Amino acid sequence: MPAYVYMLRCKDDSLYTGWTNDLQHRLKVHASGKGAKYTRGRGPLTLVYAEELVDKETAMKREWEIKSLTRTEKLALCAAWQQDK
Numbered sequence: 001m002p003a004y005v006y007m008l009r010c011k012d013d014s015l016y017t018g019w020t021n022d023l024q025h026r027l028k029v030h031a032s033g034k035g036a037k038y039t040r041g042r043g044p045l046t047l048v049y050a051e052e053l054v055d056k057e058t059a060m061k062r063e064w065e066i067k068s069l070t071r072t073e074k075l076a077l078c079a080a081w082q083q084d085k
Helices: 023-031 056-067 071-084
Strands: 003-009 015-020 046-053
Touching: 003 023, 003 056, 003 071, 015 023, 015 056, 015 071, 046 056, 046 071
Parallel strands: none
Antiparallel strands: 003 015, 003 046
16 A cells, blocks of 8 residues: 655744655645644645655655755755656
8 A cells, every 4th residue: 555755844934744645635634733733733734745655664764764854955855846746
């Protein structure tokens, strides 16, 4: 079952990284204010990066890798993703 890693830009310009099995549903949950504690009250949220992976374990590993990046590296990843869209 595919899984996704994604990054959201919050209204305070911070970045949130997470993973999910259903990206569209998860984005709706975040938008409703019932997503991750970090994103509550930081909306509106904008999807700035998404990556489809083969399974949950791979997505969780990739999430950890992205969270380990510097902000500059995360922004570069987002910029590259935006160009490919």
